[in-house]
Amino acid sequence: MHAQHIIAFMQTDQVRNCKQTKFDVCAKMQVMDEAQKKTVDFIQRAMEKTGLDATNLARSSKVAPSTLTRLLNGTAATTLSARTILKIADFAGIPSPLSENGRIASKAVPVYGYVGAGEKVVPPEDCGQIDITDAPMWSEEGTSAVIVKGDSMFPAYWAGDIVFFDADRRMSPEDCLFMECVVYLRTGEAYIKQIQMGRRSGEFVLSSYNAPPIIDADIDWASPITFVDRRNRKR
Incomplete structure (x- = not known):
């Protein structure tokens, strides 16, 4: 050719x-x-x-x-x-x-009570669902919510804010360092805090913006916050 x-x-x-x-x-x-x-x-x-x-x-x-x-x-x-x-x-x-019609499509997810951001909050032993709330349609399966009490995480989180997290994604504190999380302690309290490493291996500190840290917190599990509904916050 x-x-x-x-x-x-x-x-x-x-x-x-x-x-x-x-x-x-x-x-x-x-x-x-x-x-x-x-x-x-x-x-x-x-x-x-x-x-x-x-x-x-x-x-x-x-x-x-x-x-x-x-x-x-x-x-x-x-x-x-x-x-x-x-x-x-x-x-x-x-x-x-x-x-x-001016309303964003949403889906209902469970509310599992309260978490402390300053106040000490002890959920009921069964940690059962107390209500439902609307979450965006794009939220993942397992998305759940808790309601904030206290103001130690102000200005990021106010009392009355509805905080969403993945209840099926229960992580160890080592995997949540420097993240703002819903945190459950082995002593029964539930908080919204930032997790930091403590003085020794296996010890952790729960930090707030406007309150003294909780030292050597015995964390059962934590789950990072995914988004926040601020429409019901108490001013």
Whole structure:
């Protein structure tokens, strides 16, 4: 085969592959067309409301900038997650496209009583469910809630805040160092505190923002806080 024929064959193959790639992209976009359009419209409204470009809107909303730029330039393989949309809606102060009649879709999760943030709180022995509350639809299975008592974790947590955590994810204190957690002690108390290493191996300190630390805490288990509902806080 002559060199010219080989080059022509290679060019034809490249064109064929390029056309196939474009077809695949178009097929994906057609499947997601409606969802993508709604999400792009939502992002553009958030940009207009805040006066920020996509990169700075993402950073201000605690979202990876590439998440928005890929969506806006049409190279995203999927639309935004519910969690990302809610973060942006909350920062921009605009309705979420996930909301229905002004109400964001949610699911009911159990409330397992109170945790102390200053006050000493001893849950009932069975640690049974006392109520239910709404959590975002994007929350993981096992999500549960407790209600804060006291103010030693102010300004991050106030009395009345509903704190969400994964009740199925009971971790050792070594795995929760420097995290703010729902903490259950072997002596029966339950707290919301930051866990730090104690003076010796196997000893831990529970720290607050506005109260003396609890030294040598005998921790049964802990679970990192995932998010907080501040609508019911007591001022």
